Amino acid sequence: MSMSKPLFIAIEVDASIANDHALAAKLAEVCPVDIFHAGPDGVQVVDEHLDECVLCQLCIHAAPAGTISITKLYSGETLPV
Numbered sequence: 001m002s003m004s005k006p007l008f009i010a011i012e013v014d015a016s017i018a019n020d021h022a023l024a025a026k027l028a029e030v031c032p033v034d035i036f037h038a039g040p041d042g043v044q045v046v047d048e049h050l051d052e053c054v055l056c057q058l059c060i061h062a063a064p065a066g067t068i069s070i071t072k073l074y075s076g077e078t079l080p081v
Contacts, residue, residue, distance in 0.1 A: 006050035008074055011035065011059075013043050014067040023063060030058040055079065 017023050019042040027036035027043060033052040036059060037044040053070065060068050060080050070079040 009050045009053040010071040012069045017067045030062045
C-alpha cells in the first residue's frame, strides 16, 4: 500500500502535545475533515486527509498556543499568522 504525499497542506504537531490523549480526542472531535485521530500514542495526523483541510483553524484554537501549525504548501504561508 502506498502513502500519498500531501500536495496542498502540511500540519505540524509540537512534541509537547503529541502524547496528550485528551487533546487528541478534542482535536479529532473539532476537525470537520478528520485530519486528527486519537490513537494509542496520542495525537495522530491522518495523512490521507491533509489535503481536505478547509483552513478553519479549529485545531489551532483547540490546542495550546503555538503547538499546531498549518502550512499551505502552495504558498508557503503558515497558520496561525
